[in-house]
Amino acid sequence: MYLEVEENANCEESVFIRFREQGVPRRVKRVRLYDRRTVGEWCWITGLQADVPTGICPAWAQQVEDSGAGLVWLVWGGIWGIRLKPVDNTDQWDLDSPLQWGEPYLQLADARDIDFDDEAGLTAHNAESESSS
Numbered sequence: 001m002y003l004e005v006e007e008n009a010n011c012e013e014s015v016f017i018r019f020r021e022q023g024v025p026r027r028v029k030r031v032r033l034y035d036r037r038t039v040g041e042w043c044w045i046t047g048l049q050a051d052v053p054t055g056i057c058p059a060w061a062q063q064v065e066d067s068g069a070g071l072v073w074l075v076w077g078g079i080w081g082i083r084l085k086p087v088d089n090t091d092q093w094d095l096d097s098p099l100q101w102g103e104p105y106l107q108l109a110d111a112r113d114i115d116f117d118d119e120a121g122l123t124a125h126n127a128e129s130e131s132s133s
Helices: 121-131
Strands: 002-005 015-018 026-033 041-048 059-066 070-076 082-086 101-103 106-108 114-116
Touching (some): 002 070, 026 106
Antiparallel strands (some): 002 015, 026 041, 026 059
């Protein structure tokens, strides 16, 4: 799979990377990150295709092979990357909020750090892929 994120208002870094898929994509509601707290912090996540609120799209996770890290969970959103906020933050998604931040993508080692939204499942991803073809 190819992952492309343009430089944008959500994240300043543009990327175009290739990964070898090792599983099917699954929709994601939350992820646990260790960047700000050593014990981990659950965060809401969304993908972005453009400015909020119209550009909000699902975030996905898929097991991929990374040449430097082995098997990892790649977490991605839209062409503007992903947006995150702590689970105790009930504010709407906002690019100007100091309590939210953007990333091009994440690589997580452990599926226990991902809260999958399996009700949305693969069917939604297949429908989005077909509509963008």
